[in-house]
Structure formats: C-alpha cells, structure tokens
Amino acid sequence: MRFMAAYDFMETVRNTNAWMGATARTMASYPAFALSPLPAVKMMAAWGEVTERSFNRMIVKPDWNIPPSSGTDGRDHPVDVEIVLERPFGDLIRFAVQGRAPMARRILLVAPMSGHYATLLRSTVVSLLPDADVFVTDWHNARDIPVSAGKFDVEDYTLYLVDFMKELGPDINVIAVCQPAPLTLAATALLAEQDPEAQPRTLTLIGGPIDPDAAATDVTDFGRRVTMGQLEQSMIQRVGFQHAGVGRMVYPGLLQLSSFVSMNAETHGKAMWNQILAVAAGTASDQDRHNKFYDEYLAVMDMPAEFYLSTVERIFKGLEIAQNNFVVDGHMVDIGKITSVAVKTVEGGKDDISAPGQCVAALDMLTGLPDDKKASYLEPEAGHYGIFAGGSWRRNIRPLVLEFIDANAGGDAKPGKSNLKIVDNDPGPSPNVAV
Template sequence: MKYMYTYDFMESVRNTNQWLGASARAFAAYPAMAMTANPLVEWLGAWGEVTERSFERMVAKPDWGIPSIASNDDHRDHLVTVETILSRPFGDLIHFKVHNRKPKKRRVLLVAPMSGHYATLLRKTVISLLPDCEVYITDWHNARDIPVSEGKFDVEDYTLYLVDFMKKLGSDLHVIAVCQPAPLTLAATAYLAELDPAAQPRSLTLIGGPIDPEANHTEVTDFGRSVTMGQLEQTMIQRVGMKYRGVGRKVYPGLLQLTSFISMNAATHAKAFQDQIFRVAKGEASDHDKHNVFYDEYLAVMDMTAEFYLSTVERVFKGREIAQNEFTVDGHTIDIGKITTVAVKTVEGEKDDISAPGQCKAALDLLTGLPEEKKAWHVEPGAGHYGIFAGGSWRNNIRPLVLNFIDANSEPTARPKPSVVAV
C-alpha cells in the first residue's frame, strides 16, 4: 500500500463523507422543509450535523483551549498562553505561560505520546498541573505536514529530541512520560546519565508505558508478536498524497490508525454516535456536550513517520531492546543502570488493557545503579489506560502522589565523583 493514490483515496472518502453530512444538514435546513412537518427531515439534519462534524475533526489539530487558571497564591484567574521554547522539524518544546504569576518551583516536562493523537490528548493533565507547576510539553508535529527534505524520524531521533529538550530546560526538572514514550524517555535519561550527568532531571515518572511488553500480555502486544515487519510495512504504510506539504513521505496514516482505534470498541462507538444523532434531533445536544468534547479530541489524528512506527514495533515490542537493556542511539549502547541519582516512579492502572500492570514497573528492575529509596511504584485500583493520566483517578489519587514524589526529590542529589585511576 506504499502509494500516494491509496492515501489520496482515504482522504477523498473522508472529504466525501464530510460533504455528504454538510449537504444533508443544509437540505434539512431549507425553510420549505418546515412545511412538511416530517420527523425524517429532522433526523436527516441531525445525521448530517453529526457526520459533518465527525469527519471534519479528523484533519483538524485541536486547540489547547486553556484560557485561564485559578492561582492558589492570590486566588485570582490568570491568563494562559502557549509559547515555543525550542522548535524542531518533527516537534516543538512548548511552555504554558501563566501571566502575572511568579514562576513555580516545580518545573515539569510532560512527554506526550506520538501514537496517533496530538499532544492535546493531555489537555486535562496539563490543566490539573498548571496551578502548582511550570508545565512544559512535547508538541509533536503531523508527519503529513513535514517535507521529505527534513529527513527521517525514528525511535533514535525521538530519543535525541528528548535529550535536547531536557538539556534546554536544565537539571531542576521533573519529567512525566505518559504511555508510549515511557521507554524512550527512560532511555533518554540514561543517555544523559552517562554522557551529560549535569543535564539529568531530578525525577522521572513513567505512566502506563510499555517498558517490557512481555511482562503482561494485551491485545496490543499480541498483535505485535503475531505480524511480521514485512506485513506491517505492506499493510500500514502509505505515502502522503498531493494535498499536503509532506507529499511523498512514508507514513502510518492517522485515518488508518483511527480505523484501528474504533474497531477495538466498534459497538461502543456506534452506539455513542447513534445516541448523539437522537440528542441532536431532539434539541438536547450542545456544541460542548460530553460527546463532542470527547470525540473532537478522539477523532483528531495525526500521521506518524513510517520509520518511527516500524522501529517502535521492531525494537521496543518485538526486539524488547529497552527491556533487555540493549537499546542503541546513534551507535551508542545505552545502559539504564547508569542512572544513579534520578528518582524514578512508575504508575499503572489495574484495568489497563493497552499497557497492562507489570509492563511499566519493569523499569525499576533495569535501574540496577539506583538506590531502592529512589524507586517508587503505584497501581491505581480500577483504573483503565486513560484514567491514569486524566479523570477522577488522576485528579484525586495519582496527581497528589506524583506531586509528593516531585517534592520529595526536588533538592539536587550529590553526583558520584568519577574514580581516579593511577597511571
């Protein structure tokens, strides 16, 4: 499927469905239609509204939508703006600047997943941290918008991006990696521990990440073991079509990823959209109701570079290079045991069916050079994958634990002095 016409065909199908929804909505809105008093017209308009919105969101990057936050210091609302700290072709380091507020002592870097959705998937996580922290986040770019001239981007490039972001922010930093980037964030920290110890963060929190995918099997890990790399390349990879700046770049298309996401819970999604059509027809829906807030984010997908997707499957899931401490970056073999001063905490959800309990905690066994008092872990009872970084479980239980962990490890730790060898 590594052809531009297959990419353009998918975009044409999406565009056509959006047009059909808009046409149905416009047809039902004709004043003359009101003369018929036919409920089918209202259902047609409702179907059109839901359909148009859904297919339109698939190619739109969501806005952060954080107008202001309340300060615990002066009990006033403060405006929030997004500023770019470091700009790179495949992703930026951005900061949520809270105006007219003294900088917070807690400086947190959120490492967002590059797994189909934009960094805005962590919007609620950001909002929950802003009152108490200076928050930075990795804002990955949609591969379809990146010209081929910018070159490749695989797991090694991702890791080096994280290294540069950490260096930029300095050592008085606390890193929180959510889901997919957890293994690569651990690798980036080990890279710094060996080659640039002064740039290491103070703490590292890994949330629901596949450090060792074999520690506890899920549908995701079973899929990774059941297909060959050749099959993945032939069925999942396409070239960006003529419509976008990245024309010709090999990618794992967002629309194809979305198909996989929805197929995992097809019946649930079908019922959700059916119910929303009924609500629109009855006049019970609103622009920012629960359905639209969720699906505006869920349906907004981005393309991944082919090399990043394939190298993730091959090296993190199949080869288990990080789980076996054999991961290399730019020819250098990373030793996770070199981490000796960075406090590490893992967080998992008891009901997580994407990165099951045990997969993330495996990181602690790799930290052979880290004292036990610098290690911590937490399994959230009853929480699924999304619940461990958003929702009630995060707000009420996990977030306070993470902030306490940050506070307990905010003071710089004495670095071990290099041994002197007599010559």
C-alpha cells in the same frame, strides 16, 4: 499500499463522508420541512450534523485552549503557549501564566507520538498548571514535514528528548505518558552516562510498554502476529500532493484512527448513535461531553514511517528496552546507569493498551538505583486514558505524583504552591467511551 493513490483515496473517503453529512444536514434543515410531522427529517438533520462534524475533525489540529487562571488578586491570568525549542519533528513548548512568578516545581510532560496530537494531554496540563511550570513535547504531523527534513525514528525521538531535558536543566521533573515511557527511560539513562549534570530530578512513567511481554494485550499480540514486511506493506503510505510532506512515507492518521475505533467499535458506535438522538431531541450542545471528547479523539496525525516501524521492531518485537539492549547513535544505552533520578511508575488496573506489569517492569531494570528512590502505583479502576486524565488522575494519581516530586526535589528548591486556580469546566471523557 505504498503509493500516494492509497493516501489520497482515504482522504477522498473522509471528504465524501463529510460532504454527505453536510448535505443531509442542509437538506433536512430547509424551512419547508419545519412543520413536517415526520421524525425522520429531524433524524436526518441530526445524523448529518454529527457525521459532518466527526469527519471534519479528522484533519484539524485541536487548539490547546487553556482557560485563564483566576488569582487571589481578583484578576484572570491568561495562559500563553510559548515555543522554547523548535525542531522539524516537534517543539518543546511552555505554558506561561501571565503575571505569575516562575514556580520552583517544573514539569516536562512527554506526549505520545502514537496517532493523536499532544493536545490529548490538555486536561493533564490544566490540572498541573496551578502548582507547576509546565512544558510539553509538541510533536508535528508528519504530513506537514518536507522530505528534506530527513528521517525520524526511535533513536531520533530519544535524542530529541535528551536535547529537551538539557534545555530545561537538571531541576526538571519528567512525566512520560504511555507510548514514550521506554524511550524517555532510555533518554534519562543516556544522560546519566554522558551528561550526569543534565539529568532530570524525577522521572514518572505512566502506563508505558517498558516490557510488552510482561502482560499481553491485543496491541502486543498484534506486534507478534505480523511480520515487518506485512506491516510495511499494509500500513505505510506516501503523503499526497495536498501537503508539504508530499512523498514522505508515513503511517497515516486516518489508518491509525480506524485501528483505534475498531478496538471498541461497539462502544464508539453506541456513543455516536446516542449523540444523534441527543441532537434530534435538542439536548446536545456544541461543547457537550461527547463533542469535547470526540473533537480530540478523532483529530489524528500522520506518524513518520520509520518511527512507527522501528517502534514495532525494536520496542515490541526485539524488546530492546526491556532487555537493556537499546542502541542510540551507535551507543549502547545501559538503564542501570541511572543512579540518582527518582523513578515512579503508574499503571491502570483496567488498561487494555499497556496492561499492569508492563510499566512497573522498569523498576527491576534500575539496578543502580536505591530502593528508596523507586515507587509504583496501581489505580485499580482506571483504563488507559484514565491514568493521565479524568477523575482517577485528578483525585488519586496527580496528588501522588506531586508528592513524589516534592519528596525527591533535592537541593534548596522547595516546590511552592501557586495562588492561582485554573478555571476549567471540562468534565473529562464521555462516560460512553472506553479508551
């Protein structure tokens, strides 16, 4: 599998399916067929439209497209995306609301590097912007990073987070979403030992595999079943000649997407079929719930091979974070060194990726942190996606996280509320999709 031919073959399959969809849509849309009494013609056009859109989205990085903020002054305030710190494998970006003074409450969202772009946190950003200045780790697609930029593994990821936290200063509140939770915990511990003045004010860990063995899932079982040699042989490929990262070893986004879909194949298949019926009936729209969800869900990025393999080997198999044996740049990280950063964990009762128990395990590892600086919350009906986006996040989890941040603000800074309201008509993920 470690050949450019395998990488280019997957792109050929994707391209062919997109072409077949476009061809079917075009042929079935000829004016000559307009008066045809056969419903098969409309179904063919609908199938082509859904297929073409789905396969084209797989190679597109979604826009942040943050809606403007409506202020009490009666004006709309545009939201700009600014690069605060630029690095080869990922940037630190800020969402700047024009015409608004800096907020006392500042939040860094650590986005996953697990197949999707950081824009997966769009609705999370939208929900937090009225009450905070928001920063996000915007990871780059590995296929676009030249081989000359070097490697990027779990240690490099951790050091990136350390640099981002130092750049933002000690008044930052960090929220790590899913996959980066253990590495964000390690980065905070590294700061606590090496640069205490740069530690964040609070750390919120949402649905992350701090201790994968605390509650088994299909993801953790997979990591146990296969050897590292099998993973490298079956999952790793070289980027093809179409991209700037030609020759770089990656875990391809298209291969990751096939894994995502296979976990809920029946649900995704039903959602696609229902969308075809909706298009044929004329009840679908360009920005309906299905398209909003799948435009993001199907957009995938390649992951550096060394990051993927070291994550499986060191976080899932070796349990280096869970057993407090994680080494970064030759230095043994001690989670117990965190003594002043308030830590909260959030889990979803129906999370089938990071099951309840995996994330809250972090609190037992914080041996140097007083109990009054520890907190945990379980959202009983939320799945993996719901604990950071959608109704469960907006109604229940977000208010609790903001209260936790305010309760541990410290110093003289009192997080203020904005008079801005984010206008967003995003209804959240499709009810037909379980993620």
